[in-house]
């Protein structure tokens with residue numbers, strides 16, 4: 001479908017609006033804006049809904065004092081979540097260090113009762129293992145890329161799964177199957193670092209097609225999922 005109405009109330013659950021070239025999408029977006037580390041902890045606060053975290057790709061440039069400052073921000077500056085953080089084993093970054101930073105951020109999420117936004121690439125099993133040690137923490141695996149079975153375990157634990165433009169690729173059969181089978185109550189729509197404003201509607205339409213549910217219902221439920229997870233006012 002070429003023409004698409006852009007719904008005003010559609011919530012983008014994960015968009016890096018503060019990155020360069022995001023102006024077109026940032027204009028009308030209602031979005032959760034995650035941070036990637038100390039370099040954008042100030043910038044993300046320009047948006048109504050932001051999160052503080054340290055991305056696994058950037059653990060090497062962060063220290064314990066950055067984690068201490070992250071705790072101060074979590075406590076004092078009203079983020080909607082901790083993140084993005086997590087584990088990425090596709091990158092050549094020390095695993096132990098990644099686990100340390102991820103665990104520290106899980107502790108913060110638990111301590112300040114905030115949901116957590118997780119980046120998990122080739123590491124979903126270890127992420128689940130660490131989440132089980134912090135059963136009170138809720139959150140989302142953004143840009144989910146795990147298996148069907150892992151998706152089931154995560155949603156049973158109450159975790160939400162975020163899906164983006166990847167699912168519109170007809171060749172991504174595995175992830176499209178996961179979307180088709182995942183309960184709608186656990187799905188979030190996102191565009192991550194994509195710069196095209198229509199992407200959010202395209203993802204929603206794809207979910208509607210895969211699940212054979214009306215686009216309207218998809219948008220309403222996914223909006224409600226984001227509102228409830230991130231406690232949006």
Ligand SMILES: [Zn+2]
Nearest residue numbers: 034084192193
């Ligand atoms: Zn991201």
